[in-house]
Amino acid sequence: MAVQKNLRITEQLEAWVNDNKGHAVLGTTAQYIPALGKVDPGKLGICMIDEDGNYYCAGDTDVEFTLQSISKALTFVALSHHYGLEFVLERVDVEPTGEAFNSIVPFEIHRPNKPFNPFINAGAITISSLLPGQNAQKKFAYLKGFLEELLGHPLEIDKEVYDSEWATSHRNRALAYYLKEAKFLELEVEEALDIYISQCSIKVSVKDLALLGLILAYDGYNPITKVKHFSEEIAQVTKVLMVTCGMYNSSGNFAAHVGIPAKSGVSGGIMGAVPPKLHSQTYEFRAGAGIGVYGPAIDVQGNSAAGTMMLRQISKEWDLSIF
Amino acid sequence: MAVQKNLRITEQLEAWVNDNKGHAVLGTTAQYIPALGKVDPGKLGICMIDEDGNYYCAGDTDVEFTLQSISKALTFVALSHHYGLEFVLERVDVEPTGEAFNSIVPFEIHRPNKPFNPFINAGAITISSLLPGQNAQKKFAYLKGFLEELLGHPLEIDKEVYDSEWATSHRNRALAYYLKEAKFLELEVEEALDIYISQCSIKVSVKDLALLGLILAYDGYNPITKVKHFSEEIAQVTKVLMVTCGMYNSSGNFAAHVGIPAKSGVSGGIMGAVPPKLHSQTYEFRAGAGIGVYGPAIDVQGNSAAGTMMLRQISKEWDLSIF
Amino acid sequence: MAVQKNLRITEQLEAWVNDNKGHAVLGTTAQYIPALGKVDPGKLGICMIDEDGNYYCAGDTDVEFTLQSISKALTFVALSHHYGLEFVLERVDVEPTGEAFNSIVPFEIHRPNKPFNPFINAGAITISSLLPGQNAQKKFAYLKGFLEELLGHPLEIDKEVYDSEWATSHRNRALAYYLKEAKFLELEVEEALDIYISQCSIKVSVKDLALLGLILAYDGYNPITKVKHFSEEIAQVTKVLMVTCGMYNSSGNFAAHVGIPAKSGVSGGIMGAVPPKLHSQTYEFRAGAGIGVYGPAIDVQGNSAAGTMMLRQISKEWDLSIF
Amino acid sequence: MAVQKNLRITEQLEAWVNDNKGHAVLGTTAQYIPALGKVDPGKLGICMIDEDGNYYCAGDTDVEFTLQSISKALTFVALSHHYGLEFVLERVDVEPTGEAFNSIVPFEIHRPNKPFNPFINAGAITISSLLPGQNAQKKFAYLKGFLEELLGHPLEIDKEVYDSEWATSHRNRALAYYLKEAKFLELEVEEALDIYISQCSIKVSVKDLALLGLILAYDGYNPITKVKHFSEEIAQVTKVLMVTCGMYNSSGNFAAHVGIPAKSGVSGGIMGAVPPKLHSQTYEFRAGAGIGVYGPAIDVQGNSAAGTMMLRQISKEWDLSIF
Structure with missing residues (x-):
């Protein structure tokens, strides 16, 4: 039975991958990070996981890629888990902004007493700097350990991408020095x-x-391993952020047309959390799901061009929107 | 049985009204509209309605007040119902903006090809101007008729508030002439x-x-009268807007701490739509509800100070968040 | 002797008109005001006047055109003359701004307590509203009378241009309502x-x-009629404004390359004030001069394309820069 | 005779120093640079020099202080002298901006193809990076050598101030990385x-x-040593910049009330260039002058509070305005 169900769903996903693969032409790989710019823009892959631990995968699912901005959601969770949500919300707000993710304008204009949200670079760098640990190495080790526990396997850094970003992130340095000046950043830039x-x-x-999406959908609980990783409260605020700011400056459109809490990265990855929806009009994933998408050609907003279109189709067909 | 249930819930609401009434001191009535500024700031009232048509009310529920910005959500529905969602989304975007609801800055800076969303004044005025009808009178008559059909009773304008706003809305005139200049407005300003x-x-x-909140929660369907007033799609996009931009510049915080799609107005009203949530951790309003709140002392963001706090408590206790 | 001098200078001006006529192709007539958009863009004319009242004219000097923004300098003078400079400077600042002449952005961002200067539209409309007189008609009559006294002949409004601007100035209405909201404007919009x-x-x-330029160059004194029209102080501040903000957003470049206090308008007119410069490296206009230019094809900044280039040549050849 | 003249002028200057000393209370020393913050805020001194090399000094004239932003004018001259004005104006514009000297906003909003002018930090850092020389050390050595030649004596860096600024200039680092990102900066940040x-x-x-002010007043020529240091063109554009942007965001007011091309620094120094003005209404400094002022208590705009007031009095009494 389960095998048949898997087959049917997987076949459906394969069809949708094929339907949407061509939308990659609407984007390009992230040219401003050389190591990301050179990958094959035509790839498209998706995996969904249900509450029983069944994976449903289609397309280019064997590729490894880097988290990029998807890490912003995870660092927010890791920090909130360690110090409590209140500690974090005192230091970073949760309001959407219509400005670009790396803009300095709203800081100069509004002089807020904290970054607008953890998903703009200013907020994300502030969050990273606050991670527990005496220095950068230990802080990152804490995050990596937290994620490895969620995933159940070791993680590695893509050294080439790291080097490429380190050398070219003038804009992030500008932002971080601005944060330092505004006294948002205790750590050295x-x-x-x-x-x-x-x-x-x-x-x-x-x-x-x-x-990861499944655990967020289940409010910090892994329904397969029965482990509670972080609090419901943290998961809920994270999903609010995913809806209001998770897809850069097309978060509103993504919410309107897809309605799945999601976070994207310029590598072309998208992490989606489909909460249980017992009154759904379809039977697929009524008990919730996690979604991983990869499609490295990103649109002008920074989201996977083909991936976004595919999620729109999936959400509509299977009624996955939380709205 | 039903009576008892009602009693228990109503008693609970009464307790929460009393708990939160004092928060009115954190706000003041809208001073920039003289007719709004002079009402009693200490009032606080709430009504909830369930899918069977039972009302649960507590506090100052006999007051009439004006829709103000709550009307933005309803005009969006009315226009989308008449011309289709696509027509509307071509003319007004659905992206949140971190700027004030009456700001001209993002237009000058980003020169968008349409207003950012229907809940900032620029978008709302554009939506109003597009309503079906040959002239202003007929356009407004269409909207009023649409709302009267939803509510099942006639509606009236508060002439004193209208006159007060007409005389003092220099900022809206500035915005509207700006829209006219940008060719977003076909109608005369x-x-x-x-x-x-x-x-x-x-x-x-x-x-x-x-x-009204119940009908939105039920995706355009009135579960009491069994009438389908507008499409599920329209209801969903409206709820997305309520979550991302419904509570002015604290929409993100409201989503994080309350999680109910809601739209507020500077008169102190809040309309909330609680969708069915069969996996809820409590039994209250599992099948969804509509919420109406009135508390005219508004905070710096423009939302009812006491009303917002009360909704936070209610949502937490009864697990009403969609996240 | 005088005739010969005039002849030589006039011949020189004629040569420069011919040299620069072609630069009109770098601009176009002001399309956003229909009545201005339709004039012949190829015209170019100049008149200079010396302290003895001799005119030196070349090119298309028989055309009448409208003052447009040049009037901003004159209204500033008229108002300051009536109420004193202090009165005016309390209500409008004299700081340059890098923003467009009709921008609302700096007001929203900086919330200044007065418009930045009298040469941006916000400042100019404020100045006009303050003119002496019980109503709009009388205020304008005062200004017109003041200018007629300076010029010694009656002035008329171009009704077609007035009507054209009245019907299309949505942006100015937006600005004026913004000013009204900010309480900078006592008069009705x-x-x-x-x-x-x-x-x-x-x-x-x-x-x-x-x-008019000669009278400004002579600090409010007409050296021909020997009439003192307004104070030296007023003339000096007006010339400061002409240097720092007189040529829209290329005022800095105009000062660097021409160096003559000047005010331009989108009709293609430029009024220049050449103060006496006894240590000048040439003999022409050592005792100062007034300049009038007309060239209706304006560049992206709003200044006469050919007129600006011609003034650059004249100032360089005759060492007219005040710097 | 000369001695008597000197005496009279010096006595006058001493009187004005005394008149204006008290205005220091309107400002404070620059607190954001610790080494500047701790100097005595009550000091006020002035030296003027005429075309014959006579110095007229009064007040606290024996203090040494750092150039700070005054250096922006000098680096502009040095670079223009080496590569020609055209080379420099291709890379940095000469338009005033109403924004703060260290603002990033106008870059993000307007995305100009070069910094607005050499007197905002963005333009100044760009200018410094372009100085001739293979590396930072050589580039600075060129500038220092150029200034030593103008002054005729060796110059030194205040190491404590340098260290203090190096450690605290997060905002300048933010700006410089922004410039790097925008490809305005070839050098490493x-x-x-x-x-x-x-x-x-x-x-x-x-x-x-x-x-230094005298040499600028004399268009790059030192009338005492008879040495021509740089071209008239360079001097004129520098004086234009001093008038339009030399006194931070009160340049317009300074031009209106003082009218002397000047450049200030947050150390409290002001360099003024008084060009010859043979038709002046007074006899003092008709042949031009240079002015140096020191008053370390700076106002909110960044200019010496007492120094600015004193220059206003001096310019008025001796008719030194170029307008």
Whole structure:
């Protein structure tokens, strides 16, 4: 039975991968990070996982890629888990902003007393700098350990991507020095950037993203291993952030047309969390799911062009929107 | 049975009204609209309605007040219902912006090809101007008729509030002329403002807001009268907007701490839509609900100070968050 | 002797008109004001006047055109003359801004307690609204009378240009309502705009502009009629404004390459004030001069394309820069 | 005779120093640079120099202080002298901006193809990075040599101020990385900042500033030594910049009320260039002068509070305005 179900769903996913593969032409690989710019833009893969631990995969699912901005959601979880949500929300707000993820304008104009949210670079670098640990190395080690526990396997940094970003992230340095000036950053700028670029360079697969999405969908609980990793409260705020700011400046459109809490990265990855929806109009994934997508050609907003289109189709067909 | 259930829930709501009434001191009535500024800031009332049509009310529920910005959500629904969602989304985007609801800055800076969303004044005035009808009067009549059909009773404008806003809305005139210049507005500025200020001045009660919230929670369907008023798609996008931009510049915090799709107005009203949530951790309103709140002392963001705090408590206790 | 001198200078000016006529192709007539958009873009004319009242004219000098933004300098003078400089500087600042002349951005961002300077539209409309007189008509009549006294002949409004601007100035209405909201404007918006658009629509010739420039160069004194029209202080601040903000967003470049206090308008007019410069390296206009230029094809900044280039050549050849 | 003249002028200056000393309370020493913050805020000194080399000094004239932003004018001259004005103007514009001297906002908003002017930090750092020389050390050596030639004596860096600024200039680092990202900066950020902070830390006296001002007033020519140091063109554009942007965001007010091309620094120094003005209404400094002022208590704009007031009095009494 289960095998048949898997087959049917997998076949459906394969069809949708084929339907949407062509949308890769609407994007390009992230040219401003040389190591990301050179990958094959035509790839598209997806894995979904249900509450019983069944994976449903289609397309290019054997590729490893780096977390990039998807790490922002995970660092937020890791930090909140260690120090409590209140500690984090005192230091970073959770309000969406219509500005670019790396903009300095809203800081100069509004002079907020904390970054707008953890998913713009300013907020993300602040979050990284606050991770527990005496120095950058230990702070990053804490994050990596936290994620390895969630995933159940060791993680590695893509050294080439790390080096490429370290050398070219003038804009992030500008932002981080601005944060330093505004006294948002206790750590030294270069140390904070080291953690931030390290977390962006962690290698994952679509299977990994799917599992992480499932744990978020289940409010910090892994329904397969029966382990509670972090609190419901943390998971909920993370999903709020994914809906309001998870897909860069098309978060509103993604919420309207897809409606799945999701976080994307410029490597072309998307992590989606589909909460249980017992009154769903379809039977697929009524008990929730995690989704991992990879499609490295990104649109002008920074989201996987083909991946976004595919998720729109999937959400519509299987009624996965939380709205 | 039902009576007892009602009693218990109503008693609970009464307790929460009493708990939160004092938070009114954290806000003041909207001073920039003289007719709003002079009401009693200490009032606080709430009505909830369930799918069977039972009302659960507590506090100051007999007051009538004006829709103000809550009308933005309803005009969006009315226009989308008439011309289709696609028509509307071509003319107004659905992206949150971190700027003030009446800001001109993002237009000058980003020169978007449409207003950012229907809940900032620029988007709302554009939506109003597009309503079906040959002139301002007919356009407003269409909206009023649409709302009367939803509510099942006639509606009236608060003439004093209308006059007060008409005389003092220099900022909205500035915005509307800016829209005219940007060619977003086909209607004459004064006509568009007439519709917009008229819709803001419609008098409602917390019962009305609760019923409207229920219909949104039920995706355009009234479970009591069994009437389908508008499409699921329209309801979903409206709820996305309520989550991402419904509570002015604290929409993110409201989503994080309350998690109920909601739209507020500077008169102190809040309309909330609680979708069914069969896996809820409590039994109250598992099948969804509509919420109407009135508390005219508004905080710096423009939301009812006491109302927001009360909704936070209610959502937490009864697990009403969609996240 | 004088005739010969005139001849030589006039011949020189004629040569420079011919040299620079072609630069009109670098601009176009102001398309956003229909009545201005339709004039012949190829025209170029100049008149200079010396302290003895001799005119030196070349090119298309028989055309009448409207003052447009040149009126901003004159209204500033008229108001300062009536109420004193201190009164005016309390209400409008004299700081340059890098933003467009019709921008609302700096107001929202910086929330200044007065407009940045009298040469951006916000400052100019404020100045116009403050003119002495009980109503718009009388205020404009005061300005017109003041200018007629300076020029010694009656002035008229170009009704077609007035109507064209009145109908299309949505942006100025947006600005004016913004000013009203910010409480910078005591007058009603439509009245203030009536004065402002009236002053922009006053018809002048290059001879008129030259004479006005001479009076400014002579610190409010007409050396021909021996009449002192306004104080040295007013003239000096006006010339400061002409240097720092007189040529829209290329005022800095104009000062660097031409160095003559000047004010331009989108009709293609430029009024220049050449103060006495006894240590000049040439003999022409050592005792100062007034300049009027007309060249209706304006560049992206809003200045006469050919006129600006011609003034650059004249200033260099005759060492007219004040720097 | 000369001695008597000197005496009379010096006595006058001493009176004005006394008149204006008290205005120091309107400012404070620059607290954001610790080494500057701790000097005595009550000091006030002035030196003027005439075309014959006579110095007229009053008040606290024996203090050495650092150039800070005054160096921006001098680096502009040095670079323009080496590569020609055209080379420099291709890389940095000469337009005033109403934004703060260290703002990133106008870059993000307008995305200009070069910094707005050499007197905002972005332009100044760009200018410094372009100085001739293979590396930071050589580039700074060129500048220092150029200034020593103008002044006729060796110059030194205030190491304490340099260290203090190097450690605290997060905002300048943010700006410089932003410039790097925008490809305005060919040099490495840390090298460009090294030059920039070095030039800011050069120690001078009011006598030095007066002599530098005189050379600018005389269009690059030293009337005492009869040496032509740089071209008239360069001097003129520098004076334009001093008038339009030399006194931070009160340049317009300074031009209106003082009218002397001047450049200030947050150490409290002001360098003024008084060009010859043969038609002046007074006899003092008709043939031009250089002015050096020192008053370390700076106002909110960044200019010497007492120094600015004193220059206003001097310019008025001796008719030194170029307008």
